[in-house]
Amino acid sequence: MKNITLITLALAFNAMALTPDAEKGKTAIAACMACHNAELSPALAPPFYGVQNKYKRVFNDKDMFVQAISDWAKNPSLEKSLMKRPVKKLGLMPAMPLPDEMLAQIGAYLYEETFEPPCTHWANDLKNSTGSQAQGQGKGMGQGGGMGQGGNHDAMIRMKYNQLCK
Ligand code: HEC
Numbered sequence: 001m002k003n004i005t006l007i008t009l010a011l012a013f014n015a016m017a018l019t020p021d022a023e024k025g026k027t028a029i030a031a032c033m034a035c036h037n038a039e040l041s042p043a044l045a046p047p048f049y050g051v052q053n054k055y056k057r058v059f060n061d062k063d064m065f066v067q068a069i070s071d072w073a074k075n076p077s078l079e080k081s082l083m084k085r086p087v088k089k090l091g092l093m094p095a096m097p098l099p100d101e102m103l104a105q106i107g108a109y110l111y112e113e114t115f116e117p118p119c120t121h122w123a124n125d126l127k128n129s130t131g132s133q134a135q136g137q138g139k140g141m142g143q144g145g146g147m148g149q150g151g152n153h154d155a156m157i158r159m160k161y162n163q164l165c166k
Contacts, residue, residue: 018112025109028102035093038118043125045093046086047118052110054082066107073103085153119165122157129154 018026029048038047059065072080073096081087098106 016114019108021105022108022112025102025105025107026113028098029106029109031096031098032106038116038121041120041124042128043090043121045090046083047115047121048110048113049115049118051083052113052115055110058082062108062111065111066104069107069110070100070103073098073106117160117164119161122161122165125157126154126161 032048035045036048036051037044038049055065055068059068072093075095076093078087078092081092096103
């Protein structure tokens, strides 16, 4: 019985282990963390938790995902951007023309890692946008009517925060 538990544990850990490429990417991604660090306030870039989520929804295959990350880092552009809101708030990311191999490793890491929910980032986001909303709309945050895009975004972040951070 004990053996079965150990084997199950070993398998579970194995499923979480990074491939060698991703393991190298985990080191190389330091080049990106100056901005993508989820603890920064004010935020300089969207946390990789959200970037991974978005890119996995659009590129469901690992090769396509890794390619998209490389293409982006070499040459960010408004046309390619999948994260319109961060672009609007923070401006377009500067190009990070690292060697192809390194970008592929970073892409593999971004695909494989299980990122922690960016709770600090979400909390700051909610704090800031509630302030601006209160200023902009006397009506406050009623449900439904009157909530612009900002309201929907806040509601989504608040839901994720309540689900994953409390
Ligand atoms: C100088 C700050 C900075 C650095 C360094 C940086 N980023 Fe970014 N990144 C941003 C900002 C700001 C955004 C949000 C605006 C945008 O999408 O262009 C962003 C967005 C992104 C996105 C989403 C793009 C989209 O809009 O679809 C990806 C993917 C990304 N970064 C990958 C990387 C990778 C990989 C690295 C390291 C090789 C990196 N970033 C380094 C600032 C940075």
